[in-house]
Amino acid sequence: MSRIIRIAAAQMGPTQRADHRAHTLERMIRLLDEAAAQGATLVVFPELAFTTFFPRWLLDDNELQPYYEPSMPNPDVQPLFDRARELGVGFSVGYAERTPEGQRYNSSIVVTPDGTILGKYRKVHLPGSVEPRAGAQYQQLEKRYFEYGELGFPVFRAGPVWQDALLGMLICNDRRWPEAWRTLALQGMELLCVGYNSAAYDPNGGESESAELRTFHAQLVAQANAYMNACWAVAVAKAGDEDGSGLIGGTCIVDPNGLIVAGTRTLADEVIVADCDLDLCQQGKSKMFNFAAHRRPEHYRRITGQTGVILPEDESPA
């Protein structure tokens, strides 16, 4: 048996703060066109795809407002939805969400080729801080600008257009947390879409890991978690230099063996495509990673029972 979806990863180059929305939309539509021309029916865009990575600045409410989508779709992004439906292509995309009640999330949705929003995810593992770092030119203020996602890690059944794929989403930093992948895999997840904006270096000039090491980390976690959860993973970067702050690339499509079957070569707008056979998940799900046969949750209690580290001696009876 095989259940093949042709999937495109639509890596985006940098989006500057001064760029107009319409320009960014044009770039995304061009990527969509290119993916459709290559036969893809699912196109995965990065985290916060419609804007620059604005949590790098301390902004006031007026400055912040234009970065958030008040609904999805909305007139600003409608051209992407329209073009996708014309092409008969679905997509997943990350965006800053503001609810009618004023709550703000770092979110992503997946949209089927007929334009239906199949599912939404709100980022759980927000990195960075609430308070700005004094004197720093660049910040990482995700914990200030977004609330923690409260939807958990839902898995969506894609329906016949995508081979009844069991599909999950993560956003950026989430992908480094094995708990997130496992929670999805415990719902049968076969395909994971994850967009990211990951720093290539410390933009404030501090001592820093190299861009090469950071790209290795990004791919390592996608590869290993795809293998350990017997799923496909499509990990998609926003890459390059945004207003003086660098982002890694390393966009890749990973099979359930943890092997990269397609990867980008640039830090710019770039489409890669792979035929992803969901039935390749069955080997892992039925043997090595047959959860029902091999997991031992009675020994995992710390994972849900504590948040931070508890050193051995701290538990010793007095």
Next chain:
Amino acid sequence: MSRIIRIAAAQMGPTQRADHRAHTLERMIRLLDEAAAQGATLVVFPELAFTTFFPRWLLDDNELQPYYEPSMPNPDVQPLFDRARELGVGFSVGYAERTPEGQRYNSSIVVTPDGTILGKYRKVHLPGSVEPRAGAQYQQLEKRYFEYGELGFPVFRAGPVWQDALLGMLICNDRRWPEAWRTLALQGMELLCVGYNSAAYDPNGGESESAELRTFHAQLVAQANAYMNACWAVAVAKAGDEDGSGLIGGTCIVDPNGLIVAGTRTLADEVIVADCDLDLCQQGKSKMFNFAAHRRPEHYRRITGQTGVILPEDESPA
């Protein structure tokens, strides 16, 4: 600051069923000597290091008995303990354990340079089956020959001889389960010792993943889990052809960035050594993987709340 331990991984080539214990002990002592000559103070041996991988055969109680250690140490293994103490070298080693009450475990211990047993671990993730596969020449009967470890995933504080390392152990298949690593890391684990006997191919001649892919998987999980848990990992194979059944090599020492800093080149007895600075764990533990700041256990409940997969629709209200 730096807290450096020189660690040796003592890969072992195959041990045939007909090999005498004394011969195997001599090989292990030779590896210990070589590691000590290179300045190592901790030597990591593989899983079931004193014997062949006997769960590949259906054996009766009389045949099984000699494979288990009735106590540790015992006269059969005492020469290893004696030599280690002479050399001022500690070690970890995997063995088949039989308790005075007759319970059987796939276990490992870590022994300090003064000969004290610092800690014991009993394998939690037993692969294979209880019942033999009809007609198969080779079995995988770990679930028949061992009980599931009931000690959980303990972390041991090594004391000044090993820089107060927080040390954990896993055995073989355990290393593919991120829950096991995370449970250790939630106790501050800085160093993970894991021995393995992993098949290089299907010994019964079925369609099979290549030895290269299996070695990639073994290293991928060591690298990614070391990175995601900000710890060192020493993953040590018993390798080569045991009575017609092949085992992968791929022994490696991995740093908290997930990089392999030393690896074996053979499928035979081979020592590799690395200087492991435990303080390199601090970067990850205090920033990217600062669990107290970034974990969200309220969303991880499936990890302890269910064993196998529950598909999304199975939970839908009727």
